[in-house]
Amino acid sequence: MEQKILCEVNNCSYWGxxxxxxxxxxxxxxxxxxxxxxxxxxxxxxxKPHDL
Structure with a gap:
């Protein structure tokens, strides 16, 4: 089953x-x-923030 979790935090490592x-x-x-x-x-x- 596909996970459907939405997030608007585009500087998170898990953001897609x-x-x-x-x-x-x-x-x-x-x-x-x-x-x-x-x-x-x-x-x-x-x-988890993206590596800068």
Whole structure:
């Protein structure tokens, strides 16, 4: 089954054409503990910047 995770962070090593995340798995965390009220309270810990 093809993974369909979209991401607009084009300086991430896992960013691909069409804003597709190419990571095998992603890890998303909440800033506020175990729950989040909205997307601003979350982070993708899989993010890895491109080598400059």
């Amino acid at each position: 054409k069409g804003n597709k995340c190419t990571a095998d798995a992603i890890y998303v965390v909440s800033h506020t503990g175990e729950t989040a009220e909205n997307s601003r309270e979350t982070d993708c810990k899989t993010f």
